[in-house]
Amino acid sequence: xxxxxxxxxxxxxxxxxxxxxxxxxxxxxxxxxxxxxxxxxxxxxxxxxxxxxxxxxxxxxxxxxxxxxxxxxxxxxxxxxxxxxxxxxxxxxxxxxxxxxxxxxxxxxxxxxxxxxxxxxxxxxxxxxxxxxxxxxxxxxxxxxxxxxxxxxxxxxxxxxx
Ligand SMILES: Cc1cc2nc3c(=O)[nH]c(=O)nc-3n(C[C@H](O)[C@H](O)[C@H](O)COP(=O)(O)O)c2cc1C
Numbered sequence: 001x002x003x004x005x006x007x008x009x010x011x012x013x014x015x016x017x018x019x020x021x022x023x024x025x026x027x028x029x030x031x032x033x034x035x036x037x038x039x040x041x042x043x044x045x046x047x048x049x050x051x052x053x054x055x056x057x058x059x060x061x062x063x064x065x066x067x068x069x070x071x072x073x074x075x076x077x078x079x080x081x082x083x084x085x086x087x088x089x090x091x092x093x094x095x096x097x098x099x100x101x102x103x104x105x106x107x108x109x110x111x112x113x114x115x116x117x118x119x120x121x122x123x124x125x126x127x128x129x130x131x132x133x134x135x136x137x138x139x140x141x142x143x144x145x146x147x148x149x150x151x152x153x154x155x156x157x158x159x160x161x162x
Contacts, residue, residue: 001107010102011152013111014067016142020051021073025108029075029141032104038093044083045097046133048076058138061125062118071140075101076125078133094136101139111144 030047038044050058051073058074059065068074077098084090098114105112115138118125122135 003103006103006107010106011111012113013142013144014070014113014140015145016071016111016140017145018072019143021110021142025110026073026075028108029101029104029110032100033077033097036093036097036100038096039089040085042083042085042090042093044080044085044090045094045136046078046080048078048129048131050074050076057125057128058118061121061128062115062138064115064117067113067115067140068138070142072142075139075141077101077136077139078131079136080133091136098137098139105139105141109143110141112139112141114139 026049030049033045033047034043036043036045055068055071055074058076059068062068077094079090079094102112102114116136118138119135125131125135126133
C-alpha cells in the first residue's frame with residue numbers, strides 16, 4: 001500500500017473477528033515500530049505482545065477494557081526511561097513509533113486502535129506486570145469486523161496552517 005493512501009485510509013478499529021494474528025504479522029508490525037525516528041536515535045521504546053487472559057492486566061485498568069478483551073492480541077508500548085534524554089522529545093519519538101505500527105497494521109489489512117486512556121493507570125499496570133518501564137499506550141489489534149470504522153473527520157486545512 002502506498003504510504004499516502006495508508007495515511008489517509010487508516011481509521012481506528014475497535015471490533016475484531018476471533019481470527020488470530022500470526023507471529024509473522026506481529027513481527028512485521030514491531031519492525032515498523034523499530035524503524036521509527038527518534039531524537040539522537042535513542043529509540044526509547046519497549047514492546048510487549050500480549051494474548052489471551054494476560055490481556056486482563058491491561059483491560060481492568062482502562063474504561064476501554066472491552067476493546068482489549070475483544071482483541072486477539074495487544075501490543076503495549078513502554079517508555080524506556082533509561083534510554084531517554086529529553087522527555088518531550090522522547091514522547092514525540094514514541095508517538096512516531098506507534099503511528100508507524102498503526103500504518104503497518106493497516107497495510108496488512110488488520111485493524112487497530114491506539115488506547116491512551118490506560119495511561120491514567122499506568123503505575124498499576126506496571127506494578128501488576130512487574131515492568132520497570134513506563135506504559136505509554138496499548139495498541140489493540142485484530143482482523144476488523146465489517147462496518148466498525150468511525151468517522152474520519154478532520155479540521156479544515158485553512159484552520160491548521162498559521
Ligand atoms: C494519544 C492517543 C490516545 C488515544 N486514546 C484512545 C483511547 O483511549 N480509546 C479509544 O477508543 N481511542 C483512542 N484513541 C484513538 C482516537 O480516538 C482516534 O485516533 C481519533 O478519534 C481519530 O480517529 P481515527 O483514528 O479513526 O482517524 C487515541 C488516539 C491517540 C493518538
